[in-house]
Amino acid sequence: MTIKVITFDLDNTLWDVEPALLRAEDAQRVWLLEHRPGTIEQYDHQALWEFKKSVWKRFPHFVHNVSAMRHQMLLELQMAAGYEEEKAHEGAKRAFAEFLAERHRVELYEEALGVLETLAKQYSLGALTNGNADIYKTDAGEYFDFAFLAEEFGASKPAPDMFHAAMATANVAADEIIHVGDNPEHDIQGAREVGMFTVWMNSQGEQWPGGGRADQEIDNLLDLPDAIAAIASRQ
Numbered sequence: 001m002t003i004k005v006i007t008f009d010l011d012n013t014l015w016d017v018e019p020a021l022l023r024a025e026d027a028q029r030v031w032l033l034e035h036r037p038g039t040i041e042q043y044d045h046q047a048l049w050e051f052k053k054s055v056w057k058r059f060p061h062f063v064h065n066v067s068a069m070r071h072q073m074l075l076e077l078q079m080a081a082g083y084e085e086e087k088a089h090e091g092a093k094r095a096f097a098e099f100l101a102e103r104h105r106v107e108l109y110e111e112a113l114g115v116l117e118t119l120a121k122q123y124s125l126g127a128l129t130n131g132n133a134d135i136y137k138t139d140a141g142e143y144f145d146f147a148f149l150a151e152e153f154g155a156s157k158p159a160p161d162m163f164h165a166a167m168a169t170a171n172v173a174a175d176e177i178i179h180v181g182d183n184p185e186h187d188i189q190g191a192r193e194v195g196m197f198t199v200w201m202n203s204q205g206e207q208w209p210g211g212g213r214a215d216q217e218i219d220n221l222l223d224l225p226d227a228i229a230a231i232a233s234r235q
């Protein structure tokens, strides 16, 4: 067996997600303030988070569909402010579109493009995300052979669904894939459990929380080719 495929988590693996999320929340708020006055004025960041959690409790399956979750929250916010359902649905769609446009304007880690370009010459590359980022809307899109969102499967990592889909799509066995991600549970535990090799992207210098460790650990994508080579040489 040789390594044929590298799959990547996206948020906090290929880019910092926080700045894009903050801009996205802002864009959503601006749209609501202008087009659905009275909807969001009384909510600060914390209050909005509490509102979101209350929706979550009533729609627990939306934990695997962050887009549906946001639509429902936006819908309920407007209806609570007195907007009719149809208008609230339309508003939810449009406010979400504003959110998503900014959500997709992520800034790849400086070294990401060069590393991905190099790896793409030797391996098939795939993206597996629990969020709603679209790798094909970034400059790295051209290097990716496939990309899956948890919401397409109704199951988030560490569930095996997306990992299995990667194996089926690339037509390879689990031990021909290395999965790279920042989340010890979603990425490392999930990929290990289906039999893939793993690289923990630990850019923040976190302590390993326990459980089976990744095969390799890096704090910068520049070290990824060496980490992959180290795994491949053991096979």
Ligand SMILES: [Mg+2]
Residues within 6 Å of the ligand: 009, 010, 011, 012, 013, 181, 182, 183
């Ligand atoms: Mg991540």
